[in-house]
Amino acid sequence: MNDSHDAIILGAGAAGLMCALTAAQRGRRVALVDHAEAVGKKILISGGGRCNFTNLETVPERFLSANRHFHKSALSRYTQGDFIAMVERHRIPYHEKTLGQLFCDDSAKRIVRMLLDECRAGPGSVDIRLSHRITDVAHADAAFRVTTDKGSLSAPALVVATGGPSIPKMGATGFAYDLARRFGLTIVDPRPALVPLTARPDDLALMRPLSGVSLDAVAACGKTAFRENILFTHRGLSGPAILQISSYWQPGGAITLDLLPGTDATAFLLDRKASRPKAGMKSVLSEILPSRLAQALADGPFPGEAMAAMPDKALRKAGDALNRWRFEPAGTEGYAKAEVTAGGVDTRGLSSQTMETRDVPGLFFIGESVDVTGWLGGYNFQWAWSSGWSAGQAL
Template sequence: MPATHDLIILGAGAAGLMCAATAGQRGRRVLLIDHADQPGKKILISGGGRCNFTNVGAAPDRFHSANPHFAKSALSRYTPADFIALVDRHGIAWHEKTLGQLFCDGSARQIVAMLMEECAKGAVRIALGQPIREVTHADGLFRVTHDGTVSTAPALVIATGGPSIPKMGATGFAYDLARQFGLKIVEPRPALVPLTLGGDEALFRDLSGVATEVMARAGKTAFREAALFTHKGLSGPAILQVSSYWRHGQPVGIDFLPSQTAGWTIAAKRQRPRTHFHTLLTEQLPARLAEVLAKRIGLWGELANLPNAKLEDAERRLADWQFHPNGTEGFAKAEVTAGGISTAELSSQTMAAKKVPGLYAIGEAVDVTGWLGGYNFQWAWASAVAAGLAV
């Protein structure tokens, strides 16, 4: 049976669309298949509908994986500047927000339209609303059964993402398919996800809606951004960031006053001895949070009446407040999936599976996870281009 295409890509998300456009514009006959009825569904909801499409600081150390070196090759060969140039060619206005994050001025729909236009330039055939029924491999050809049709190609790209945000139709299909072909999986888990609190820490949930800038730590990794208390626990950018590094049973350390240096309470006592400790905290933190922290620390009254040793102890606690999350809000609230198809199975240059000729895996399906703020899109673009240039 002759091949009907040069390449079949499963998944019309960020990585799949980019890979299809890249390969199609190289003259490859590309079929892009997705069970969803429209392309780029996660692109459309990202960045509050404005798509945080990359980050100017997308260096390899902003990504984590069982192999921290794996992402270097693809990221170095397709950079944020390359994607910005593509956006500019399509006349899409954009702006930089905090920490190098780039967003469309208008709508995320512009990014999807751009990718669809790039696919059209490469004469990519796109089949939407077509669940994959079966994938087999024999005689050098992949056979994909979809919508009562069997399509064949010598190359197949897995670009179906991870199970984060299942309401958008996300599943673990990529892992099932990888296992079918004998590829190992690094256990998938929710990443960039709110953490939940229970037990003795449940009282912090009464602060729901309170946000403040903190330094949050999990293990050796720390992020200085806003933290938000929710009715379930902790969220906000700082918490989402450390969630990717957090493991069950570990504490999360919070420095509630990251701009303060050691001895600040003693200095305040000298300068303003009649000031109450609670008032001192309220001047630097939201009032409700300051009250809860002061109660937990157990210091009340004027600074003049509080021993220096107790003030120093309060400083230490505020600089490394230990929360003990009992879990996360799961894949339903996770922006991405950590873990996935093991990088040990893939070429870092081409994203090709070492054991199965013609098989590739890209994007979120692979065990490479970026920080919050456009990094995961940059990995999608870079890994997609690596595969698209190799097939």
Template sequence: MNNNYDVIILGAGAAGLMCAGQASQRGRRVLVIEHAEKPGKKILISGGGRCNFTNLHTVPERFLSANPHFAKSALSRYTPQDFLSLVERHGIAWHEKTLGQLFCDGSAQQIVDLLLAECATGNFTLSCGETVRQVRHEGGRFSVTTDRHVAQAPSLVLATGGPSIPKIGATAYAYELARQFGLKVVEPRPALVPLTLSGEDVLFRELSGVATEVIARCGPASFREAALFTHRGLSGPAILQVSSYWRRGNTIEIDFLPNAGTGWLVETKHQNPRSTLRNALRARLPDRLADALNDRLKLEGPLANLSDAALRDGETQLANWPFRPNGSEGFAKAEVTAGGISTAELSSKTMEAKRVPGLYAIGEAVDVTGWLGGYNFQWAWASGWAAAQAV
């Protein structure tokens, strides 16, 4: 294997392969080193195996970062339409599911094949199943020692992602290398992750398997999607979304009846005074959930026997039901990692480290985390593309 390259990329995930393809097409000699036995493992399991490869509604405001402005440059220069054009050029059939989420009609393998095909048009070498033992930087060149050989290049790209989903080989290696070169790291934490319940909230575990559309809120963040009760706590798209904003000690609030207008319970009383709260809830929610909420509200008997004030209080509770999670299911179940290599250390235009010329960081390794629904793939494409224009 040749030992000298223009660019060495660590990680053959979405961001790494995107960067490799674009850089090789610019005439760069590119080596991608991947410790797993095959490329794109996280791509392959995404979207139920169909890869939610982007989101049409991508805007910087739907990304979390210590610097909310950092992602603007890359996202504006490589858009969802740019990647969609690439998908169509490769003849991949796709569909929009909901909320701007685009999926392959077939398999996520098609996205991996697309990326590898783009890489193959240039001077590209992929080495999988290879463990990096040492990275050094001297004389303006990076030297990467693996268990097989030593490779050198003036540019090194960190694209090894974060520690979410360790069962597919995810590690915190990007942070180790960043610290080695003096770059700050924003404390990584699980994001897009189920939340766990304890205390009085444990009573809701009896609802394991029940799902319903809700509005979930945490601070200023609010998402209207499905919530799912599990044997450990709360999951489903709405919960995964707010989990990225949640911190230990915070309360999340659930509106169990987002379609119900103000005064719906009082109106129900006037229209059907013999009805009970349990029946009114069962008409709008899964029976098991309706019964659990009814038992906790303690508004017994026919609605006619309850005051309008008591019913309005019940409406308010149902629209602002508080849960205080005691934690999350951690990196093992987190779809992505929040935090990572500090954006203060990087150029937003090129993704290059300001204090270490030739060192780049892209994708999930960086402190930029998107919403659920294809946003994190779009960040991978955009940040990988941005770095590829500069290496």
């Protein structure tokens, strides 16, 4: 095979595939290199195998970055509507599940097949090289040379789309960060995001018996709050609301949980004291909470044989705890359970329009490797499509 190309893209995931097809449709000859044996592996496992490929409500405010303006350009130039149009052009049936989240009706394989078909649709070409382990990346005489265990490639442009270290069982590493540092870029400290939170030993005593219990709740950290389900686990808390707030939580901090959103728990308990004075706390709490949670609370922090025997002060304290439960996580379940990685290549070293590095012409970073992290629900895929398209337009 010819080892000379217009561009080399490292990483055949969502961002890399999008960049490759965009460049090929502009007539460029692209080499797409990945250590995995198949393209789009994270696409295939996402959304329970149905791929939550974008979100109808994608707006810049739903992304985290040290530079809150950086991602606006790419997201506005290639929107969720543009990707949806591609999906519809390929006649892939999809549906909105909840909160603007779009999923394939059948299989995520349809999205991967669409991207590969688009790679073949242009006047250019995409040379896909899988199971290639990269051993060296060099830059000299305005050209990049990528050496792998199966040969070397050269091109005047190099795009890094290898993602972050989340889900290491898929082969994810910090390769992009190491490469960025070699070329003089700085890294915003990476951390697991959209990840379950672990509990301290004192809280585990309450939570372990509740493993598997789920309920609608509001999880808040500072001024940011999400209302979705939370899930008790044998290690702490998970569920959509917890995954969302985990991106905002910092070690040593706390989150607040409203276990009864829309209900004044204190007023409810005082009312039941008057209307059901002989009822026990478990019976009363079971009206508004899952039975196992009601039992755990009645056995633990909210004891009391009958409502009539409980002082109003104790009921107010219990009600306040139900609406404003303070949870201080011990930590997170780490990259192994994180949906994405927050932090990454510092955007100050990149062009927001092209994703090209400011000091090394021809070098680009896209997708999860960059310090841009979206909410749960298709936002991170949209960032992959938008940043990949932006780089592809510049090749």
